[in-house]
Amino acid sequence: MPAFSSRRIEQFQTSITAIVDGMLDGIEKNGPEFDAMKDIGAHLVVDALLTAMVAMDERRKAIFVAFHDLIPGTTYVKPGQPWAPELRQAFDRTMEEVKVIIEERRVAPRPDFISDLVNARDAGDKLSDRELFDQIFGICGASLSATSRAAGGALWLLYTHDEQRRQLIADPALIPEAIEECLRLGSNGYFTFPRIATRDTEVGGTQILKGMVVRPSPLSPNYDPDVFPDPLRFDIHRKPKRILSFGAGPHHCIGNILGRTAITIAIKRLLARFPKAHMIDPNFTPVYGGAVGELRLQSLPMRIH
Numbered sequence: 343m344p345a346f347s348s349r350r351i352e353q354f355q356t357s358i359t360a361i362v363d364g365m366l367d368g369i370e371k372n373g374p375e376f377d378a379m380k381d382i383g384a385h386l387v388v389d390a391l392l393t394a395m396v397a398m399d400e401r402r403k404a405i406f407v408a409f410h411d412l413i414p415g416t417t418y419v420k421p422g423q424p425w426a427p428e429l430r431q432a433f434d435r436t437m438e439e440v441k442v443i444i445e446e447r448r449v450a451p452r453p454d455f456i457s458d459l460v461n462a463r464d465a466g467d468k469l470s471d472r473e474l475f476d477q478i479f480g481i482c483g484a485s486l487s488a489t490s491r492a493a494g495g496a497l498w499l500l501y502t503h504d505e506q507r508r509q510l511i512a513d514p515a516l517i518p519e520a521i522e523e524c525l526r527l528g529s530n531g532y533f534t535f536p537r538i539a540t541r542d543t544e545v546g547g548t549q550i551l552k553g554m555v556v557r558p559s560p561l562s563p564n565y566d567p568d569v570f571p572d573p574l575r576f577d578i579h580r581k582p583k584r585i586l587s588f589g590a591g592p593h594h595c596i597g598n599i600l601g602r603t604a605i606t607i608a609i610k611r612l613l614a615r616f617p618k619a620h621m622i623d624p625n626f627t628p629v630y631g632g633a634v635g636e637l638r639l640q641s642l643p644m645r646i647h
């Protein structure tokens with residue numbers, strides 16, 4: 343947990359801001375057209391998070407990005423079928439790199455979240471070697487993509503609601519609450535990871551038998567009309583509380599503060615820098631991809647002015 347405390351995340355804010363500004367410089371240089379998903383959403387993972395959190399160099403980032411991009415493919419492999427060779431290769435390469443990263447931090451700890459995890463284990467915490475490896479592998483390669491997916495959802499909502507976006511440009515103090523509303527309505531996917539029922543039970547009138555695989559949806563409670571009246575209406579003034587976009591219980595997202603921070607910084611800087619930015623085609627139809635259950639907006643073509 344110390345690796346993801348608000349104090350630790352505050353340390354990232356300056357570097358995430360600098361990286362986001364660099365992304366916007368690139369957009370301005372190559373503009374006036376840009377793709378908000380490719381030029382902002384994807385970079386949030388690679389640059390803002392991997393650079394700010396783990397200070398990865400270009401070679402290492404390329405390994406994690408290749409792995410990250412291929413992950414959705416794992417959910418389309420049928421039982422008994424082998425993985426595609428490029429998928430296997432990307433996983434093996436990433437696993438090797440994680441081992442090297444752990445060794446590096448053991449020899450020379452740094453003030454970053456990987457050293458925090460290594461120290462947590464070495465201080466007698468319950469993380470075994472295998473768990474330590476899995477945490478770093480999962481966080482650097484897989485979990486980060488949730489942030490780019492959620493950023494895509496936020497961009498889509500903000501750029502299809504011109505009047506509300508104008509209010510945020512006029513009063514940036516409203517942005518953090520607006521991001522909460524974006525996360526409520528258009529987050530990163532429809533399902534959590536699968537669970538297996540350990541006993542017979544009943545949830546909301548549905549019988550669940552021991553051994554059944556269950557994939558709860560964090561988004562469906564976000565659309566509950568008893569909690570959020572007129573739930574499909576996007577309203578930056580709603581100030582939603584207790585959204586389930588980050589799951590709940592023991593597996594509640596450990597990166598929730600970091601994810602929120604990265605998206606808030608990206609949106610704040612984008613709105614301040616390009617207040618006239620808009621979608622090129624007002625009738626643009628979003629196309630989603632990603633792993634089963636994920637909402638990964640494929641592209642969002644925009645213009646700076």
Ligand code: HEM
Pocket residue numbers: 480481485486488489490492493529530534535536560586587588589590592593594595596597598600601602605
């Ligand atoms: C806005 C961005 C993000 C969203 C919407 C999100 C969403 C979620 C959700 C719904 C879960 C629960 C999954 C389940 O219960 O099966 C989860 C778990 C997790 N998330 Fe995130 N996440 C985000 C960002 C991040 C970031 C930036 C990191 C790491 C740096 C991260 C690391 C994790 C980890 C490690 C878990 C598993 C925790 C456990 O199983 O104990 N997430 N996330």
